[in-house]
Amino acid sequence: MLLFEIEKPFNSPDYIFELKWDGYRALAFINDNNLLLQSRNQKNLTPYFSELKSITSLFKGTNAVLDGEICYLNRDGKPVFEKLQGRIWQKKSNIKYPVTYITWDILGLNNNDLTRTPLLERKKILQNYIQESNRLKRSKYIKEKGKELYEMAEEEGLEGIVAKKVNSPYEFKRSKYWYKIKIWQYTTAVIVGFTRDKEALLVGKYLKDNNKISFMGRVKIALNEAEKKALFRFLPTLKVKKPPFKVRHKQGISWVKPAIQCKVKYTEITSNNTFRHGFVVKLKI
Structure with a gap:
Protein backbone atom coordinates (compact mmCIF):
# COMPACT_ATOMS: atom_id res chain seq x y z
CA MET A 1 0.00 0.00 0.00
CA ILE A 183 9.86 17.71 5.80
CA TRP A 184 11.82 19.66 3.20
CA GLN A 185 14.78 21.97 3.61
CA TYR A 186 15.57 24.75 1.14
CA THR A 187 18.75 26.48 0.04
CA THR A 188 20.25 28.45 -2.84
CA ALA A 189 22.67 26.64 -5.14
CA VAL A 190 24.33 27.33 -8.48
CA ILE A 191 23.92 25.22 -11.62
CA VAL A 192 27.25 23.80 -12.81
CA GLY A 193 26.07 21.20 -15.32
CA PHE A 194 23.27 19.11 -16.78
CA THR A 195 22.76 15.56 -17.95
CA ARG A 196 22.56 15.23 -21.71
CA ASP A 197 19.17 13.56 -21.44
CA LYS A 198 18.03 16.80 -19.73
CA GLU A 199 16.54 14.89 -16.80
CA ALA A 200 18.77 16.33 -14.07
CA LEU A 201 21.04 19.21 -13.13
CA LEU A 202 24.38 19.23 -11.33
CA VAL A 203 24.68 21.91 -8.69
CA GLY A 204 27.12 23.38 -6.21
CA LYS A 205 27.33 25.95 -3.44
CA TYR A 206 29.78 28.78 -2.97
CA LEU A 207 32.01 28.25 0.04
CA LYS A 208 32.08 30.95 2.69
CA ASP A 209 34.87 33.54 2.62
CA ASN A 210 36.05 32.67 -0.91
CA ASN A 211 34.82 32.31 -4.46
CA LYS A 212 35.24 28.53 -4.69
CA ILE A 213 32.34 26.17 -5.37
CA SER A 214 31.66 22.93 -3.53
CA PHE A 215 30.00 20.24 -5.66
CA MET A 216 26.64 19.17 -4.16
CA GLY A 217 25.69 16.42 -6.60
CA ARG A 218 22.86 15.75 -9.01
CA VAL A 219 19.30 16.98 -8.45
CA LYS A 220 16.04 16.42 -10.27
CA ILE A 221 14.16 19.17 -12.06
CA ALA A 222 10.83 20.30 -10.59
CA LEU A 223 10.24 23.34 -12.84
CA ASN A 224 7.20 23.90 -15.01
CA GLU A 225 7.57 23.12 -18.73
CA ALA A 226 8.02 26.75 -19.78
CA GLU A 227 10.81 27.30 -17.25
CA LYS A 228 12.51 24.05 -18.20
CA LYS A 229 12.44 24.87 -21.92
CA ALA A 230 13.84 28.36 -21.30
CA LEU A 231 16.57 26.92 -19.08
CA PHE A 232 17.73 24.41 -21.69
CA ARG A 233 17.72 27.04 -24.42
CA PHE A 234 20.18 29.04 -22.31
CA LEU A 235 22.38 26.39 -20.68
CA PRO A 236 24.15 25.23 -23.90
CA THR A 237 25.48 28.80 -24.38
CA LEU A 238 27.34 28.46 -21.06
CA LYS A 239 29.16 25.19 -21.78
CA VAL A 240 32.72 24.75 -20.51
CA LYS A 241 35.17 21.85 -20.82
CA LYS A 242 35.47 21.11 -17.11
CA PRO A 243 33.78 22.08 -13.85
CA PRO A 244 35.20 24.59 -11.32
CA PHE A 245 36.12 21.82 -8.85
CA LYS A 246 37.71 18.38 -8.78
CA VAL A 247 35.28 15.60 -9.62
CA ARG A 248 35.52 12.10 -10.97
CA HIS A 249 34.84 11.95 -14.69
CA LYS A 250 31.12 11.73 -15.30
CA GLN A 251 29.93 10.49 -18.67
CA GLY A 252 26.82 12.02 -20.20
CA ILE A 253 27.37 15.35 -18.41
CA SER A 254 27.72 18.82 -19.93
CA TRP A 255 29.42 21.33 -17.61
CA VAL A 256 28.47 25.01 -17.65
CA LYS A 257 29.67 28.30 -16.21
CA PRO A 258 28.17 28.91 -12.74
CA ALA A 259 25.95 31.76 -13.97
CA ILE A 260 22.48 30.61 -12.87
CA GLN A 261 21.43 30.25 -9.27
CA CYS A 262 18.49 28.10 -8.24
CA LYS A 263 16.40 27.19 -5.23
CA VAL A 264 16.85 23.55 -4.18
CA LYS A 265 14.61 21.59 -1.87
CA TYR A 266 16.08 18.48 -0.21
CA THR A 267 15.64 16.19 2.77
CA GLU A 268 19.23 16.17 4.05
CA ILE A 269 22.88 16.67 3.14
CA THR A 270 24.75 13.37 3.13
CA SER A 271 28.18 12.66 4.59
CA ASN A 272 29.50 13.01 1.02
CA ASN A 273 28.22 16.61 1.02
CA THR A 274 25.50 16.02 -1.58
CA PHE A 275 21.78 16.73 -1.53
CA ARG A 276 19.55 13.75 -0.77
CA HIS A 277 16.19 13.79 -2.59
CA GLY A 278 17.19 17.12 -4.17
CA PHE A 279 14.92 19.06 -6.56
CA VAL A 280 15.41 22.37 -8.31
CA VAL A 281 12.13 24.21 -7.72
CA LYS A 282 12.93 27.77 -8.81
CA LEU A 283 15.48 29.66 -10.93
CA LYS A 284 17.29 32.76 -9.66
CA ILE A 285 18.87 34.55 -12.61
Whole structure:
Protein backbone atom coordinates (compact mmCIF):
# COMPACT_ATOMS: atom_id res chain seq x y z
CA MET A 1 0.00 0.00 0.00
CA LEU A 2 1.60 3.22 -1.18
CA LEU A 3 0.94 6.77 -0.03
CA PHE A 4 -0.05 9.97 -1.78
CA GLU A 5 2.13 12.96 -0.93
CA ILE A 6 0.67 16.22 0.37
CA GLU A 7 2.46 19.43 1.36
CA LYS A 8 1.04 20.43 4.74
CA PRO A 9 0.27 18.56 7.99
CA PHE A 10 -3.23 18.60 9.42
CA ASN A 11 -5.24 17.59 12.48
CA SER A 12 -8.24 15.29 12.21
CA PRO A 13 -10.04 12.81 14.50
CA ASP A 14 -10.45 10.57 11.45
CA TYR A 15 -6.70 9.93 11.15
CA ILE A 16 -3.79 8.53 13.08
CA PHE A 17 -0.28 9.92 12.55
CA GLU A 18 3.11 8.17 12.57
CA LEU A 19 6.71 9.10 11.86
CA LYS A 20 7.94 8.43 8.33
CA TRP A 21 10.75 5.91 8.69
CA ASP A 22 13.76 6.24 6.39
CA GLY A 23 14.96 2.87 5.14
CA TYR A 24 13.97 0.02 2.83
CA ARG A 25 10.23 -0.75 2.67
CA ALA A 26 9.57 -4.46 2.99
CA LEU A 27 6.84 -6.99 3.64
CA ALA A 28 7.85 -9.63 6.20
CA PHE A 29 6.40 -13.12 5.65
CA ILE A 30 6.74 -15.17 8.85
CA ASN A 31 6.01 -18.90 8.87
CA ASP A 32 7.13 -20.62 12.09
CA ASN A 33 10.91 -20.06 12.08
CA ASN A 34 11.10 -19.03 8.44
CA LEU A 35 11.34 -15.40 7.30
CA LEU A 36 11.03 -13.80 3.87
CA LEU A 37 11.63 -10.07 3.45
CA GLN A 38 10.25 -8.76 0.17
CA SER A 39 10.86 -5.31 -1.31
CA ARG A 40 8.33 -3.18 -3.17
CA ASN A 41 9.57 -4.60 -6.48
CA GLN A 42 9.36 -8.15 -5.07
CA LYS A 43 13.11 -8.58 -4.54
CA ASN A 44 14.08 -11.06 -1.83
CA LEU A 45 15.93 -8.96 0.78
CA THR A 46 16.32 -11.75 3.36
CA PRO A 47 19.94 -12.74 2.50
CA TYR A 48 21.15 -9.17 2.93
CA PHE A 49 19.76 -8.69 6.45
CA SER A 50 20.52 -11.97 8.20
CA GLU A 51 20.35 -10.31 11.65
CA LEU A 52 16.56 -10.02 11.20
CA LYS A 53 16.14 -13.79 11.27
CA SER A 54 15.57 -13.48 15.02
CA ILE A 55 12.27 -11.63 14.59
CA THR A 56 10.48 -14.94 13.92
CA SER A 57 10.99 -15.86 17.60
CA LEU A 58 9.44 -12.53 18.65
CA PHE A 59 6.15 -13.25 16.91
CA LYS A 60 3.52 -15.17 18.91
CA GLY A 61 1.45 -16.58 16.04
CA THR A 62 2.07 -19.44 13.60
CA ASN A 63 2.36 -17.26 10.52
CA ALA A 64 1.82 -13.66 9.49
CA VAL A 65 2.43 -11.01 6.85
CA LEU A 66 3.73 -7.71 8.23
CA ASP A 67 4.38 -4.38 6.55
CA GLY A 68 7.23 -2.16 7.66
CA GLU A 69 10.63 -0.60 7.06
CA ILE A 70 14.16 -1.96 7.42
CA CYS A 71 16.12 0.81 9.20
CA TYR A 72 19.44 1.44 10.84
CA LEU A 73 18.78 3.32 14.08
CA ASN A 74 21.49 5.37 15.78
CA ARG A 75 21.91 5.72 19.55
CA ASP A 76 19.11 8.29 19.64
CA GLY A 77 16.74 5.93 17.84
CA LYS A 78 16.82 7.99 14.64
CA PRO A 79 17.05 6.28 11.24
CA VAL A 80 20.28 6.87 9.28
CA PHE A 81 19.77 5.78 5.69
CA GLU A 82 23.43 6.07 4.69
CA LYS A 83 24.34 3.13 6.95
CA LEU A 84 22.03 0.95 4.83
CA GLN A 85 23.43 1.98 1.47
CA GLY A 86 25.38 -0.77 -0.20
CA ARG A 87 23.92 -3.63 1.86
CA ILE A 88 21.77 -5.00 -0.95
CA TRP A 89 24.67 -4.89 -3.43
CA GLN A 90 27.02 -6.90 -1.24
CA LYS A 91 27.38 -10.62 -1.84
CA LYS A 92 27.34 -11.41 1.87
CA SER A 93 25.28 -9.94 4.69
CA ASN A 94 27.34 -7.24 6.41
CA ILE A 95 26.12 -6.56 9.94
CA LYS A 96 28.59 -3.83 10.91
CA TYR A 97 25.50 -1.65 11.32
CA PRO A 98 22.73 -4.04 12.46
CA VAL A 99 19.26 -3.07 11.30
CA THR A 100 15.81 -3.06 12.87
CA TYR A 101 12.52 -4.02 11.26
CA ILE A 102 9.95 -1.39 12.19
CA THR A 103 6.47 -2.72 11.55
CA TRP A 104 3.28 -0.70 11.35
CA ASP A 105 0.74 -3.11 9.90
CA ILE A 106 -0.32 -6.75 9.80
CA LEU A 107 -1.99 -8.07 6.63
CA GLY A 108 -2.46 -11.70 7.58
CA LEU A 109 -2.41 -13.81 10.73
CA ASN A 110 -2.57 -17.60 11.20
CA ASN A 111 -3.77 -18.03 7.59
CA ASN A 112 -6.48 -15.35 8.00
CA ASP A 113 -6.63 -12.37 5.63
CA LEU A 114 -6.76 -9.08 7.59
CA THR A 115 -6.57 -6.64 4.68
CA ARG A 116 -10.28 -5.68 5.00
CA THR A 117 -10.04 -5.28 8.78
CA PRO A 118 -10.07 -1.57 9.79
CA LEU A 119 -6.62 -0.10 10.45
CA LEU A 120 -6.99 0.49 14.20
CA GLU A 121 -8.08 -3.12 14.72
CA ARG A 122 -5.03 -4.30 12.78
CA LYS A 123 -2.86 -2.08 14.99
CA LYS A 124 -4.28 -3.74 18.13
CA ILE A 125 -3.68 -7.21 16.71
CA LEU A 126 -0.10 -6.25 15.86
CA GLN A 127 0.50 -5.00 19.39
CA ASN A 128 -0.78 -8.28 20.87
CA TYR A 129 1.30 -10.57 18.68
CA ILE A 130 4.83 -9.16 18.69
CA GLN A 131 7.47 -8.73 21.35
CA GLU A 132 9.71 -5.73 20.69
CA SER A 133 13.51 -5.94 20.71
CA ASN A 134 16.52 -4.27 19.07
CA ARG A 135 15.65 -6.11 15.85
CA LEU A 136 11.85 -5.66 15.87
CA LYS A 137 9.86 -2.58 16.85
CA ARG A 138 6.36 -1.24 16.32
CA SER A 139 5.85 2.16 14.76
CA LYS A 140 4.05 4.21 17.42
CA TYR A 141 1.18 6.50 16.45
CA ILE A 142 -0.94 9.29 17.86
CA LYS A 143 -4.55 10.15 17.12
CA GLU A 144 -5.73 13.42 15.58
CA LYS A 145 -2.66 15.63 16.26
CA GLY A 146 -0.78 15.59 12.98
CA LYS A 147 0.51 19.16 13.21
CA GLU A 148 2.08 18.53 16.59
CA LEU A 149 3.82 15.37 15.41
CA TYR A 150 5.07 17.17 12.30
CA GLU A 151 6.58 19.95 14.42
CA MET A 152 8.30 17.40 16.66
CA ALA A 153 9.68 15.53 13.63
CA GLU A 154 10.93 18.80 12.16
CA GLU A 155 12.72 19.71 15.41
CA GLU A 156 14.35 16.26 15.52
CA GLY A 157 15.53 16.46 11.90
CA LEU A 158 13.41 13.50 10.75
CA GLU A 159 12.12 12.81 7.23
CA GLY A 160 8.43 13.53 7.86
CA ILE A 161 5.17 11.96 8.99
CA VAL A 162 2.37 9.84 7.56
CA ALA A 163 -1.39 10.19 8.03
CA LYS A 164 -3.67 7.13 7.87
CA LYS A 165 -7.45 7.00 8.02
CA VAL A 166 -8.46 5.10 11.14
CA ASN A 167 -10.92 2.76 9.39
CA SER A 168 -8.83 2.17 6.25
CA PRO A 169 -8.45 -1.29 4.71
CA TYR A 170 -5.10 -2.36 3.30
CA GLU A 171 -4.96 -1.84 -0.47
CA PHE A 172 -2.21 -3.14 -2.75
CA LYS A 173 -1.90 0.14 -4.64
CA ARG A 174 -1.33 3.87 -4.04
CA SER A 175 -4.26 4.82 -1.85
CA LYS A 176 -5.75 8.10 -0.65
CA TYR A 177 -6.48 6.46 2.70
CA TRP A 178 -2.80 7.13 3.48
CA TYR A 179 -0.76 10.33 3.02
CA LYS A 180 2.89 11.22 3.51
CA ILE A 181 4.00 14.71 4.49
CA LYS A 182 7.75 15.16 3.99
CA ILE A 183 9.86 17.71 5.80
CA TRP A 184 11.82 19.66 3.20
CA GLN A 185 14.78 21.97 3.61
CA TYR A 186 15.57 24.75 1.14
CA THR A 187 18.75 26.48 0.04
CA THR A 188 20.25 28.45 -2.84
CA ALA A 189 22.67 26.64 -5.14
CA VAL A 190 24.33 27.33 -8.48
CA ILE A 191 23.92 25.22 -11.62
CA VAL A 192 27.25 23.80 -12.81
CA GLY A 193 26.07 21.20 -15.32
CA PHE A 194 23.27 19.11 -16.78
CA THR A 195 22.76 15.56 -17.95
CA ARG A 196 22.56 15.23 -21.71
CA ASP A 197 19.17 13.56 -21.44
CA LYS A 198 18.03 16.80 -19.73
CA GLU A 199 16.54 14.89 -16.80
CA ALA A 200 18.77 16.33 -14.07
CA LEU A 201 21.04 19.21 -13.13
CA LEU A 202 24.38 19.23 -11.33
CA VAL A 203 24.68 21.91 -8.69
CA GLY A 204 27.12 23.38 -6.21
CA LYS A 205 27.33 25.95 -3.44
CA TYR A 206 29.78 28.78 -2.97
CA LEU A 207 32.01 28.25 0.04
CA LYS A 208 32.08 30.95 2.69
CA ASP A 209 34.87 33.54 2.62
CA ASN A 210 36.05 32.67 -0.91
CA ASN A 211 34.82 32.31 -4.46
CA LYS A 212 35.24 28.53 -4.69
CA ILE A 213 32.34 26.17 -5.37
CA SER A 214 31.66 22.93 -3.53
CA PHE A 215 30.00 20.24 -5.66
CA MET A 216 26.64 19.17 -4.16
CA GLY A 217 25.69 16.42 -6.60
CA ARG A 218 22.86 15.75 -9.01
CA VAL A 219 19.30 16.98 -8.45
CA LYS A 220 16.04 16.42 -10.27
CA ILE A 221 14.16 19.17 -12.06
CA ALA A 222 10.83 20.30 -10.59
CA LEU A 223 10.24 23.34 -12.84
CA ASN A 224 7.20 23.90 -15.01
CA GLU A 225 7.57 23.12 -18.73
CA ALA A 226 8.02 26.75 -19.78
CA GLU A 227 10.81 27.30 -17.25
CA LYS A 228 12.51 24.05 -18.20
CA LYS A 229 12.44 24.87 -21.92
CA ALA A 230 13.84 28.36 -21.30
CA LEU A 231 16.57 26.92 -19.08
CA PHE A 232 17.73 24.41 -21.69
CA ARG A 233 17.72 27.04 -24.42
CA PHE A 234 20.18 29.04 -22.31
CA LEU A 235 22.38 26.39 -20.68
CA PRO A 236 24.15 25.23 -23.90
CA THR A 237 25.48 28.80 -24.38
CA LEU A 238 27.34 28.46 -21.06
CA LYS A 239 29.16 25.19 -21.78
CA VAL A 240 32.72 24.75 -20.51
CA LYS A 241 35.17 21.85 -20.82
CA LYS A 242 35.47 21.11 -17.11
CA PRO A 243 33.78 22.08 -13.85
CA PRO A 244 35.20 24.59 -11.32
CA PHE A 245 36.12 21.82 -8.85
CA LYS A 246 37.71 18.38 -8.78
CA VAL A 247 35.28 15.60 -9.62
CA ARG A 248 35.52 12.10 -10.97
CA HIS A 249 34.84 11.95 -14.69
CA LYS A 250 31.12 11.73 -15.30
CA GLN A 251 29.93 10.49 -18.67
CA GLY A 252 26.82 12.02 -20.20
CA ILE A 253 27.37 15.35 -18.41
CA SER A 254 27.72 18.82 -19.93
CA TRP A 255 29.42 21.33 -17.61
CA VAL A 256 28.47 25.01 -17.65
CA LYS A 257 29.67 28.30 -16.21
CA PRO A 258 28.17 28.91 -12.74
CA ALA A 259 25.95 31.76 -13.97
CA ILE A 260 22.48 30.61 -12.87
CA GLN A 261 21.43 30.25 -9.27
CA CYS A 262 18.49 28.10 -8.24
CA LYS A 263 16.40 27.19 -5.23
CA VAL A 264 16.85 23.55 -4.18
CA LYS A 265 14.61 21.59 -1.87
CA TYR A 266 16.08 18.48 -0.21
CA THR A 267 15.64 16.19 2.77
CA GLU A 268 19.23 16.17 4.05
CA ILE A 269 22.88 16.67 3.14
CA THR A 270 24.75 13.37 3.13
CA SER A 271 28.18 12.66 4.59
CA ASN A 272 29.50 13.01 1.02
CA ASN A 273 28.22 16.61 1.02
CA THR A 274 25.50 16.02 -1.58
CA PHE A 275 21.78 16.73 -1.53
CA ARG A 276 19.55 13.75 -0.77
CA HIS A 277 16.19 13.79 -2.59
CA GLY A 278 17.19 17.12 -4.17
CA PHE A 279 14.92 19.06 -6.56
CA VAL A 280 15.41 22.37 -8.31
CA VAL A 281 12.13 24.21 -7.72
CA LYS A 282 12.93 27.77 -8.81
CA LEU A 283 15.48 29.66 -10.93
CA LYS A 284 17.29 32.76 -9.66
CA ILE A 285 18.87 34.55 -12.61
